[in-house]
Amino acid sequence: MLLEETLKSCPIVKRGNYHYFIHPITDGVPIVEPKLLREVAIRIIKIGNFEDVDKIVTAEAMGIPLATILSLYTDIPYVIMRKREYKLPGEIPVFQTTGYSKGQLYLNGINKGDKVVIVDDVISTGGTMIAIIEALKKAGAEIKDIICVIERGNGKKEVEEKTGYKIKTLVKIDVVDGKVVILDK
Numbered sequence: 001m002l003l004e005e006t007l008k009s010c011p012i013v014k015r016g017n018y019h020y021f022i023h024p025i026t027d028g029v030p031i032v033e034p035k036l037l038r039e040v041a042i043r044i045i046k047i048g049n050f051e052d053v054d055k056i057v058t059a060e061a062m063g064i065p066l067a068t069i070l071s072l073y074t075d076i077p078y079v080i081m082r083k084r085e086y087k088l089p090g091e092i093p094v095f096q097t098t099g100y101s102k103g104q105l106y107l108n109g110i111n112k113g114d115k116v117v118i119v120d121d122v123i124s125t126g127g128t129m130i131a132i133i134e135a136l137k138k139a140g141a142e143i144k145d146i147i148c149v150i151e152r153g154n155g156k157k158e159v160e161e162k163t164g165y166k167i168k169t170l171v172k173i174d175v176v177d178g179k180v181v182i183l184d185k
C-alpha cells in the first residue's frame with residue numbers, strides 16, 4: 001500500500017537526539033498526493049468507529065488535513081487543539097511534550113457529553129495523546145475511538161496502560177540506521 005511504500009523511502013533528520021522521519025502525511029512535505037490522502041482516510045474509516053459521533057478531535061498541525069478529509073467523508077464536524085491560546089470562555093489548556101518539543105495545547109468547542117473520535121497523524125512518545133485525552137476528560141467528552149496513522153516506539157502502549165483507552169493505528173514503524181522500517185503490529 002502507498003502509505004507503507006512511501007514511508008520506506010522517506011528521509012530522516014535529527015532533531016536534538018530524536019531521529020525524525022519526514023513524510024507527506026506527518027509533515028505535508030515534500031508534497032501530499034491526493035491518492036495517498038484518500039488511501040489513509042479510507043483506511044481510518046474502515047477501522048474507526050464513527051457511528052453516533054458528534055465531533056472529530058485532532059491536534060495542530062498535521063492532524064488537520066486528516067480531520068478535514070475525515071469530516072468531509074463522514075459529515076462529522078471537527079475540532080482542532082491549537083498551540084495558540086484564544087482566551088475564549090471555557091478554553092482548556094494542557095501541557096504537551098513530544099520527543100523533540102514542549103508546549104501548550106488549547107481545546108475549544110467541546111461540550112460536556114460530546115461523543116468524540118480522536119485522530120492524529122503519528123503517535124511516538126504518546127505525550128501529545130496524553131494531552132488530548134486529558135483536555136477531553138476535563139471537557140467532559142466521551143471518547144469513542146482513537147486512531148493514529150503511524151505508531152513508532154512505546155508511546156501507544158504507554159498511553160493505553162495509563163489511560164485505559166485503546167489506540168488503533170494503520171502502520172507501525174521504527175527508524176533504524178537512518179531508514180524507516182515497517183514492523184508487525
Ligand SMILES: O=P(O)(O)OC[C@H]1O[C@H](OP(=O)(O)OP(=O)(O)O)[C@H](O)[C@@H]1O
Binds near residue numbers: 122
Ligand atoms: O507521540 P508524540 O511524541 O507526542 O508525537 C506525536 C505528535 O507529534 C506531531 O506533532 P507536533 O507537535 O510535532 O506538531 P506538528 O503536527 O505541527 O508537526 C504529531 O502531529 C503528533 O501530534
Ligand SMILES: Nc1nc2[nH]cnc2c(=O)[nH]1
Binds near residue numbers: 021098
Ligand atoms: N514527521 C514526524 N512527526 C513526528 N511526530 C513524532 N515523531 C515524529 C517523527 O519522527 N516525524
